[in-house]
Amino acid sequence: MQHTLTTALDAPLPPPRSKTRRMHKSSRPRPPKATIHTNNAAPTHTTTLPSLNRRSSLYGIPTLDRLGAVDSGTLRTTLNRGDRNPSTNTLRRTKPMMRSSSAEPPLARLGATSNRVSASLPRPPAIVRHEQRKTKCLDCGGDPWIHFSKLVTCCFFPGLLRLLGKSNPVAQQAWREKIGLCVVIVALCAAVGFLTFGLQVTLCPPQSYESYSYSNKSSSKFALSNTLADKVIIRGHAYNFHDVRTLLLRRNLMDINSTNVMGQDLTLLFTPPQFCQPFQQQTWTCASISSAIASAAGIEESTKITSCPSLSWLENLPRHKLTLSWNDISQYSAAAHYKLIVFNNMVLNASSTAAIPPFTDPLINAYASTDATRIIHSSRDLLAATLCLQERAIIGYIDSTPLGCLASSAILTLSTIVILTLVFTKFFMALFFHWFMAARLVKPHNVTASHIVHVEPEFDPTPYTVMLVTCYSEGEGSVKATLDSLVKTDYPDAKKLLFVVADGLVVGAGETRSTPDIVLGLVELDYSLPYPVPSSYLAIADGSRQHNMGYVYSGHYNCDGHRVATIVVVKCGTLEENDAAKPGNRGKRDSQMILMNFLSRSLFKDRMTRLDCDMQLRIRHLLRIHPSQLEYVLMVDADTDVNSAALKHMINAMLNDRNIMGLCGETRIRNKSESWVTAIQVFEYYASHHLGKAFESIFGGVTCLPGCFSMYRIKISKGSGRFVPLLVNPDIVEEYSENVVLTLHQKNLLLLGEDRFLSTLMLRNFPKRKMMFVPQAVCHTVVPNEFKILLSQRRRWINSTVHNLMELLLVRELCGIFCFSMQFVVLLELIGTVVLPAAISFTIFLLVQTAVTGQVQLIPMLLLLFILGLPGILIVLTSRKMAYIGWMAVYMLSLPIWNFVLPVYAFWHFDDFSWGQTRRVDGETRGGGEKDGGHGNDGPSREQSFDPSRVELKTWEEWVHFDDAVPRKGFQTGIEIVTDTEQVARIR
Numbered sequence: 011m012q013h014t015l016t017t018a019l020d021a022p023l024p025p026p027r028s029k030t031r032r033m034h035k036s037s038r039p040r041p042p043k044a045t046i047h048t049n050n051a052a053p054t055h056t057t058t059l060p061s062l063n064r065r066s067s068l069y070g071i072p073t074l075d076r077l078g079a080v081d082s083g084t085l086r087t088t089l090n091r092g093d094r095n096p097s098t099n100t101l102r103r104t105k106p107m108m109r110s111s112s113a114e115p116p117l118a119r120l121g122a123t124s125n126r127v128s129a130s131l132p133r134p135p136a137i138v139r140h141e142q143r144k145t146k147c148l149d150c151g152g153d154p155w156i157h158f159s160k161l162v163t164c165c166f167f168p169g170l171l172r173l174l175g176k177s178n179p180v181a182q183q184a185w186r187e188k189i190g191l192c193v194v195i196v197a198l199c200a201a202v203g204f205l206t207f208g209l210q211v212t213l214c215p216p217q218s219y220e221s222y223s224y225s226n227k228s229s230s231k232f233a234l235s236n237t238l239a240d241k242v243i244i245r246g247h248a249y250n251f252h253d254v255r256t257l258l259l260r261r262n263l264m265d266i267n268s269t270n271v272m273g274q275d276l277t278l279l280f281t282p283p284q285f286c287q288p289f290q291q292q293t294w295t296c297a298s299i300s301s302a303i304a305s306a307a308g309i310e311e312s313t314k315i316t317s318c319p320s321l322s323w324l325e326n327l328p329r330h331k332l333t334l335s336w337n338d339i340s341q342y343s344a345a346a347h348y349k350l351i352v353f354n355n356m357v358l359n360a361s362s363t364a365a366i367p368p369f370t371d372p373l374i375n376a377y378a379s380t381d382a383t384r385i386i387h388s389s390r391d392l393l394a395a396t397l398c399l400q401e402r403a404i405i406g407y408i409d410s411t412p413l414g415c416l417a418s419s420a421i422l423t424l425s426t427i428v429i430l431t432l433v434f435t436k437f438f439m440a441l442f443f444h445w446f447m448a449a450r451l452v453k454p455h456n457v458t459a460s461h462i463v464h465v466e467p468e469f470d471p472t473p474y475t476v477m478l479v480t481c482y483s484e485g486e487g488s489v490k491a492t493l494d495s496l497v498k499t500d501y502p503d504a505k506k507l508l509f510v511v512a513d514g515l516v517v518g519a520g521e522t523r524s525t526p527d528i529v530l531g532l533v534e535l536d537y538s539l540p541y542p543v544p545s546s547y548l549a550i551a552d553g554s555r556q557h558n559m560g561y562v563y564s565g566h567y568n569c570d571g572h573r574v575a576t577i578v579v580v581k582c583g584t585l586e587e588n589d590a591a592k593p594g595n596r597g598k599r600d601s602q603m604i605l606m607n608f609l610s611r612s613l614f615k616d617r618m619t620r621l622d623c624d625m626q627l628r629i630r631h632l633l634r635i636h637p638s639q640l641e642y643v644l645m646v647d648a649d650t651d652v653n654s655a656a657l658k659h660m661i662n663a664m665l666n667d668r669n670i671m672g673l674c675g676e677t678r679i680r681n682k683s684e685s686w687v688t689a690i691q692v693f694e695y696y697a698s699h700h701l702g703k704a705f706e707s708i709f710g711g712v713t714c715l716p717g718c719f720s721m722y723r724i725k726i727s728k729g730s731g732r733f734v735p736l737l738v739n740p741d742i743v744e745e746y747s748e749n750v751v752l753t754l755h756q757k758n759l760l761l762l763g764e765d766r767f768l769s770t771l772m773l774r775n776f777p778k779r780k781m782m783f784v785p786q787a788v789c790h791t792v793v794p795n796e797f798k799i800l801l802s803q804r805r806r807w808i809n810s811t812v813h814n815l816m817e818l819l820l821v822r823e824l825c826g827i828f829c830f831s832m833q834f835v836v837l838l839e840l841i842g843t844v845v846l847p848a849a850i851s852f853t854i855f856l857l858v859q860t861a862v863t864g865q866v867q868l869i870p871m872l873l874l875l876f877i878l879g880l881p882g883i884l885i886v887l888t889s890r891k892m893a894y895i896g897w898m899a900v901y902m903l904s905l906p907i908w909n910f911v912l913p914v915y916a917f918w919h920f921d922d923f924s925w926g927q928t929r930r931v932d933g934e935t936r937g938g939g940e941k942d943g944g945h946g947n948d949g950p951s952r953e954q955s956f957d958p959s960r961v962e963l964k965t966w967e968e969w970v971h972f973d974d975a976v977p978r979k980g981f982q983t984g985i986e987i988v989t990d991t992e993q994v995a996r997i998r
Contacts, residue, residue, distance in 0.1 A: 104741060104775045107817060108748040108756060115740075117556055117956070118548040118603060118747040121617035121963040122610060124740050159183070159190035180752055181921070187754035188920035195917055198841065199848035205425065206852050206870070214415030243275040245321065246356065246404040247329040257323055275359075277402060281318040286398040332406035339379050352381040355408045356400055426869050430876060432838060437880045440704040444785065444888045447707070452659040452786050453666060472505045473641035474633065475661065479510045480601040483518035484648040486528045488792070492648050493532060495789075497569045499657035506657075507633060507640070508567050508576040511604055514595030515582055526580040533576050535565040539631060544582055546961045547621035548607075550600040550749045556956045558596055559584055560604075560621055564628035575632035577625060579604055598717070599764040603747050605643065609724055610738035612637040612966075619961055623969040640724055643737060647718040649792050651680065656787035660721045663784050671736045671779040672772055674703070674712065674720040675787025682897075685795045693901035694908065695793075696894055697881050703783035709825050709832045710780030711773060713818060713839075714811070717765030719789040722772070736779075742771050754921060755813055761923045763810025770814045777823035801915055806925065808843070808916035815840040843913070850909035878902060 105111060115124050163186045168179075176182045204212075241248040251272050258266060334357050339350050349360040360378070377385065386396045411419075477496045481489060496508060510533075512526040521528075542561040549558035563578040581601070583593035608625050611618040618626070629637050642664060646652060656675055664670055676699045681688050706712045715722075722737040736742075746768060751757045759767045773781060794800040815836055818824070824832040842849075856870050885894045901908075964972065 106741070106745055107759070107771075107774075108745055108751070115744045116550070116747045116749050117958055118550055118607060118749065119740075119744050120548055120958055120961075122607070122740070122743075123614040123616050124744065155187070155190070156183075159186040162186075162193050163189050183752075184754045184757070184921040188918075191754075191920055192917055195844045199845050202845045202848045203852065205421075209421060210415075210418045212414075213418035214412060240272060241330075242271065242273070243277070243332065243405065244280065244324065245277050245401070246332050246406045248332055249324065249327055249329050253327050254324075257327070258319060261319060261323070275405065277404070279319065280321050283398070283401050285394065286401060333409035334406045335409045349375075349378045350405075351377050351379075352408060353383050353386055353396055353400060355410060356404050357406045357408065358396075358399055358403045359405045360399070360403060422869065426873065429873060432835075433873075433876050433880060436701065436705045437884060439708045440701050440884060441887060443704040443707055443783075444700070448704075448785050451666065451782065452662045452784060454662055471665070472502050473661065473665075474505050474507065474635065474639055475501070475642045475644060475657070476507045476509050476605065476640050477644045477646065477657075478602070478605055479508070479646050479648055480513060480598050481510060481525050481529060481648040482513045482595075482598070483516050483521075483525060485518055485521055486523070488649040489525070489528055490532055491651050492646060493567055494569045495650075495652040495654075496644075496646065496657075497567050497572045497574045498654055499652060500654050501657045501661065503572050503574050504633075506574045507629065508574050509605055510576065510578045511601040512578065512580045513598065513601050514592045515580075516592045516595060526578075526582075529578055530563060530580075533563065533565045533567055533578060535563055536628075536632070539564060539628060542624070545620040545624050547604065547619040548958070548961050549581075549596045550603055550747055551596050552749060554586070554956045555596070556749065556958075557584055557960050558594060558600075560594065562621060562624035562628060564632055566632075575629075577628055577632070579621070579625070599746070599760070602645065602764070602768075603743070606738060606743055607747065609637060609640065609643075610735070610740065610743050613725065613733075613735060613738055614740075615965065617963040617965050618969070619963060620969070623964070623966065626966060642721055642723055644721045645717060645719075646789070647791065650677075650718045651790045652719065653788045653790075656719075656789060659784055659786040663782060664721070664723060667780065667782075668726060669710070669778075669780045670723065670782050671726075671776055672712075672715050672720065672722045672769065673782040673784050673787075674715040675784050675789060676700070677716055677719050678788060678790050679793050680790040681792050681795060687797050687800050688793055688795050689897070689900050690904040690907065691793050691800070692897040693881075693894060696885075696889075696897070697901075699783065700785065700888060701881055701884060704785070706781075706832075706835075707783045709835070710782065711824060711832045712781040712783050713769060713773070713815070713836065714766040715769045715781060717768075718791050719787075720765070736772070736776065739775060741775050742768075745771050755816075757923045758809045758813040758920065759817070762806040763814065766807075766810050766814045770817050773818060773824070774821050777821055777825075801912065802925070804912045805916040805919050805922065808913055809920055812840065812843055815843070844917075846909040846913045850906060854906070 106113075115122070166186075168182060171182045171185060174185075176185050240251050242251050242254050243249075244254075251266075254276070255266050339352070339357065351358050351360055382396075386392050479492060479496070493508065493510070497503075497506075499506075510529055512529055515524050515526060517524045523531075542563050544559040544561060546557060546559050549556050551558070559582055561578075561580040561582060563580070565576050565578075567574050567576045579601075581594035581596060581604075583590065583595075587593040604621070608618070608622045610616070611622055612626055626637055629635075642661065644657060644660065660673060660675065663673055677695060679688060679692050679695055682692050683689065703712050724737050725733045725735045727733050746764075748756075748760060751760050759770075769781060772779075794803055818836045819833065819840060822833065824836070853870070853874055856867050860866050860871070882895060882898050885891065885898070
């Protein structure tokens with residue numbers, strides 16, 4: 011039977027408090043009594059929930075209920091206190107990523123407090139059926155990205171995609187979006203290639219001829235006879251004498267075979283342009299010029315020409331551009347018979363009276379040896395005469411850099427400066443973090459007598475901490491090592507709660523027992539409570555798989571004198587899953603949500619599932635506290651060993667800085683030398699932590715807290731019974747429990763990288779709080795030892811990184827401004843991730859080019875040197891572990907794998923949402939050519955409809971009076987998991 015609870019949160023919110031008139035306490039509206047409606051029908055009865063104060067006890071156990079004195083108005087103001095609109099004094103929420111702001115929360119949050127309830131945002135009347143939402147999402151015609159993806163794949167009709175194996179519209183749209191993303195990535199790579207190779211050629215094209223400079227080469231006679239002994243000068247260019255002579259002979263013109271002609275300017279020999287006709291002089295005719303040339307050459311008059319050669323004949327002849335510096339112009343102008351002026355960067359020889367119109371003499375005398383471009387453009391007559399003059403009297407060009415070359419050099423220099431600035435800033439900030447911040451971050455939080463008066467009443471120097479371990483198919487050795495390391499951490503055992511979730515009744519590859527059997531065999535179970543029975547809860551899945559069941563076991567974990575309270579949740583599935591390969595399996599995110607949803611419902615006194623009730627009952631029994639007193643959650647994978655001091659360092663950091671909402675430690679590799687695949691990962695792990703995360707910690711914005719080893723703050727107290735929920739904030743929990751993921755972007759966010767997505771959610775909802783890296787907290791994990799497993803793992807990581815960075819890029823509230831902001835760093839990281847294949851390809855090309863030609867490309871080589879060399883310097887200055895220098899060398903040799911093979915494989919598999927070769931279980935296959943759906947996607951019932959009324963929701967007080975936990979007779983070891991249909995039916 012389904013229940014819905016109407017409390018003060020469902021009532022209309024009071025208007026904002028006036029600035030000029032303060033309402034008296036007695037006149038404030040009181041929240042209505044809680045009303046219970048059954049099956050959405052008219053209320054059958056009304057009851058008042060028990061009032062819980064700070065000293066009340068529930069179920070016979072003393073508790074500290076911090077929500078007892080908090081009414082609905084106070085609760086609303088503390089959900090996201092730092093994000094208010096000062097003009098209206100109303101709550102400004104972060105826009106959800108997964109669904110519309112007005113949409114109903116996911117079914118996994120049914121009956122829980124929703125931050126979507128506000129005065130300006132009414133709650134929709136009913137639960138939206140997922141089939142309706144799917145249809146609506148697939149018809150997102152107004153989405154520009156959908157239009158773009160269909161445009162670039164317009165040639166691939168649905169029928170053709172069905173032949174390619176994309177049978178349903180969701181898979182077809184995912185494939186189209188993958189192609190669209192690949193087009194964008196190729197365009198970015200092409201842009202990087204153009205910036206590296208094409209920009210210089212486009213803006214500053216190489217000349218098809220070399221340049222000769224007058225500087226330090228010319229003779230005092232200006233004839234250049236010594237330097238250009240075998241050349242002739244025509245319109246500021248030097249041509250080979252024999253080439254010009256052959257050309258004139260082939261055209262049946264004069265023969266200039268004489269050494270006296272070499273080094274001379276033959277510009278006047280060629281046909282003048284038409285616009286020179288108004289300034290034509292008798293001495294300008296080519297016949298007169300040819301006579302002078304013939305006389306100077308000492309040849310017969312009969313060889314004179316009667317028609318002028320054309321300049322177009324010289325187009326295919328090799329030539330050299332003549333250039334002059336301003337020093338050359340000053341030197342030559344010192345002689346009385348040389349008058350040079352500059353016009354449009356061309357040097358004109360005004361000394362030849364044969365080429366100069368008479369009325370230009372005053373101009374020449376006034377502007378000799380200077381740039382006369384401006385004064386010439388001021389007069390139409392002067393401009394026309396000078397244009398003719400430049401055709402007849404040009405001797406060379408100013409030795410200057412073209413504007414296009416200056417622009418390309420400026421762009422390349424600026425981009426180099428930006429990259430080097432980021433590289434050096436990242437390096438020095440990481441160094442600053444290690445030298446000055448890391449030690450202060452984990453300094454023991456000692457409260458002395460002089461400070462006790464300033465400590466908040468709710469302050470606890472050793473807060474309760476949950477150690478969450480999610481298991482799937484790990485072996486007994488890995489699980490035991492992980493649990494042993496957590497239990498043996500240097501932190502009071504009484505303040506630790508070991509919370510283990512076994513994700514389904516699965517048997518790992520090579521194992522003889524299922525993972526739940528392995529876990530329960532390591533725990534000393536508590537027989538004083540009723541025997542666990544399968545309890546229902548709302549899972550994160552599709553269709554009827556949203557109904558899942560699980561056992562809740564309690565006891566203690568003993569290891570080397572440590573005894574820690576332990577909760578084990580075994581997801582066993584419903585009766586329909588008895589024949590499934592992995593009964594109860596719903597994925598790691600669902601395992602995390604079991605705890606997060608439970609903490610949120612307990613904190614807000616929401617209605618809870620039977621599984622939540624069982625967990626609260628056993629936690630109260632083990633720790634003798636209310637679950638609202640749990641402060642932190644340490645999330646650890648089942649194949650991770652935590653160092654003994656890690657938990658203490660993490661909690662010290664949380665206590666030292668209340669703005670920290672999440673942090674992670676350093677993850678090191680346990681199987682370094684197992685294979686070449688593990689060897690190439692050692693330095694990559696080190697650099698990502700000590701360079702990447704250390705740099706991000708300066709801003710307080712670590713973009714990814716690894717799921718294998720990270721800690722989150724559940725809530726933070728604001729004094730007087732008020733608090734701000736952080737990890738269990740309704741916005742966080744609702745987004746993280748989203749089960750309807752249809753677009754490629756959503757699937758890459760939720761299905762492939764839940765740890766990075768959770769970090770993104772925290773930063774988006776609390777951009778002013780901190781996500782930090784604690785290098786003193788160390789863990790060791792096992793990394794893939796086969797290339798196919800590494801390929802599958804990095805495909806998931808790279809794709810989720812790209813999509814999460816796209817979301818973080820839209821968060822404008824991140825610290826900093828413009829280029830000195832975390833948002834700019836995220837942009838560069840996103841671009842750097844998608845252009846990795848192009849970058850490594852261009853680097854290899856430049857290295858090969860340098861080796862072949864011997865010409866060193868200075869800027870790219872410097873960039874490569876700094877990017878690859880600075881991490882090595884960081885090793886020397888921080889860890890002083892010289893072994894990592896060797897691991898760095900191994901990493902350098904594998905750069906083509908990291909920067910080309912893995913990214914290209916990941917990009918092409920944007921629409922692959924499976925876990926691939928990671929975490930295989932015994933007997934798991936991919937039958938029928940279908941890809942496995944990864945964790946939590948087994949079973950045939952994902953398309954079946956789901957009736958939420960199958961999962962009962964009650965408040966804690968209602969569950970207390972509705973105790974159906976009947977002990978099972980004959981209970982001996984507590985290790986056996988009930989999977990037989992008849993046995994489960996008898997228990998229920």
